[in-house]
Amino acid sequence: MTEFDSVMELTPVAGAGERRRASLGEGWVIGAGINGGVLMALGARAMAGAVRAAGGGGDTLAFSAYFLSASAPGPADLDVEVLRVGRSFSTAQVAITQPTADGGSAERVRMLSTVADLAAVSGPLHRQQAPPAMPEPDACLPASAGPREILDPIKILHRLDLRLDPATAGFGLGVPTGRGELRAWIRFADGREPDLGSLPFFLDALPPVSFDLGAMGWAPTIEFSGHLRAHPAPGWLRTRITTSNVTGGLLEEDCVIWDATDRVVAQSRQLAGVRMPPAP
Amino acid sequence: MTEFDSVMELTPVAGAGERRRASLGEGWVIGAGINGGVLMALGARAMAGAVRAAGGGGDTLAFSAYFLSASAPGPADLDVEVLRVGRSFSTAQVAITQPTADGGSAERVRMLSTVADLAAVSGPLHRQQAPPAMPEPDACLPASAGPREILDPIKILHRLDLRLDPATAGFGLGVPTGRGELRAWIRFADGREPDLGSLPFFLDALPPVSFDLGAMGWAPTIEFSGHLRAHPAPGWLRTRITTSNVTGGLLEEDCVIWDATDRVVAQSRQLAGVRMPPAP
Numbered sequence A, B: 001m002t003e004f005d006s007v008m009e010l011t012p013v014a015g016a017g018e019r020r021r022a023s024l025g026e027g028w029v030i031g032a033g034i035n036g037g038v039l040m041a042l043g044a045r046a047m048a049g050a051v052r053a054a055g056g057g058g059d060t061l062a063f064s065a066y067f068l069s070a071s072a073p074g075p076a077d078l079d080v081e082v083l084r085v086g087r088s089f090s091t092a093q094v095a096i097t098q099p100t101a102d103g104g105s106a107e108r109v110r111m112l113s114t115v116a117d118l119a120a121v122s123g124p125l126h127r128q129q130a131p132p133a134m135p136e137p138d139a140c141l142p143a144s145a146g147p148r149e150i151l152d153p154i155k156i157l158h159r160l161d162l163r164l165d166p167a168t169a170g171f172g173l174g175v176p177t178g179r180g181e182l183r184a185w186i187r188f189a190d191g192r193e194p195d196l197g198s199l200p201f202f203l204d205a206l207p208p209v210s211f212d213l214g215a216m217g218w219a220p221t222i223e224f225s226g227h228l229r230a231h232p233a234p235g236w237l238r239t240r241i242t243t244s245n246v247t248g249g250l251l252e253e254d255c256v257i258w259d260a261t262d263r264v265v266a267q268s269r270q271l272a273g274v275r276m277p278p279a280p
Helices: A003-007 A036-053 A155-159 A196-202 A209-213 B003-007 B036-053 B155-159 B196-202 B209-213
Strands: A020-024 A059-067 A074-084 A089-099 A105-116 A125-127 A160-164 A181-188 A221-228 A237-242 A250-258 A264-273 B020-024 B059-067 B074-084 B089-099 B105-116 B125-127 B160-164 B181-188 B221-228 B237-242 B250-258 B264-273
Touching (some): A020 A036, A036 A074, A036 A089, A036 A196, A059 B105, A074 B105, A105 B105, A221 B059, A221 B105, A264 B221, B020 B036, B036 B074, B036 B196, B059 B196, B181 B209
Antiparallel strands (some): A020 A074, A059 A221, A221 A264, A250 A264, B059 B105
16 A cells, blocks of 8 residues: 555544544654645545545545644544535535544644536636646756755655756755745655545645745645646646735745646645745 | 625524524525625624634634525524634634525535734735736726626625726627636725625625636536735725636636735635536
């Protein structure tokens, strides 16, 4: 089993109804907490599975995630409520909680999702954003080549083959472009091919776009919504994140993912906190 | 009391805990249902109010809405769950239901929201999208000048002073531009000034962007997320909606709102259903 499929495993919890349990390994942390994209992919998977079991379509079309507290390696419980099963579109909610030291539990993320049969609405293609021009993966900068003191706490980087476009990688050398854009090729390090279920993870896998504005601190996600637009083809994904509206405390980060056939397969927007350095 | 403040009134329901009731007047329908923007503004207001009562900030920063069933004029009940009250950011959820003919109730919308003190994070302004160049309101096309058979079922248009940029208003004459963009000036018809609480309504007040692509049918919202970025100044708002990724069944619609001082005060993205006409 691949690394990603392993962390996506959902096991029924005896005597706890529809509750499912996941095991969040140390390998998916960034700093002290579990990467938000892993949690979103897990939540989306649990909701799509519950809708499918209730007779609806089984593909995630849209999801929104609101982060409530910092997660940690260990078990996580997912409680899904199917709100509506429709002929075309179904809706579900999930609460992801973790047990706490005092014997209680703490909610980490609350999510909503629309689930449907994506193939019924993903074609024909009328228009889409063109993929960015960027050098081939071998001419880009592997994130694994960065300084160890930065990379070591970001264990999810070992799960990824992430190649930054050199034109947007200046932040790693202390010379961000200031444009507010990062571009990269991305795939799983162990060769697992991308699929619809992994797109919520890839939408949140790049460093924060605020790095390209010289704000090198943590950029906590306030709200994250993603749309999955097509099943990705095997091979490399290209991803671009941008921001256009930035204050001293907030910015939005938009992400688009193209597959190896140049098709837009996912897009997202998040509102994130930022501590912008004072203007020079 | 202004029309908008009247529909935003939330009354405690005796014996029903924290439940609040709103009265959705006929004047806010579009076709047979209540306008989604009114429901989102109500839900955001209820969540912000509950967080404020629980000791958190009182401004909506972000909200996501998932529509479950078609609403109708009449009473609506709002049940808020405050998920977290934080020093900086708080999170809440609301279910908006309406009583049904059989004595039960049907959920119309499920929403999540991040609530905070917006003034603490909305400045200083580092960068923002520039407002679109468009003629002054008096040189734009008032929506009220459209054909009666189109306007009559859209009763919310009587609550609005909506002036379409002539460059993007071709759809009204059967000659959409095909670019996927609508621009307009907008304000309340009765002179009420815009405020933070009305921005969720204005984010969803334009005709669907699919009209500019020649798809004149209903465009049901699948998921809608909005970010409120600053308190709007009094006066006209300018709003622009665009789409970049369109299939036969789905498109995203992005909206940005600028206030009279040219400040970006809100942005949103929704995933909507569309029935695109076959390519010519």
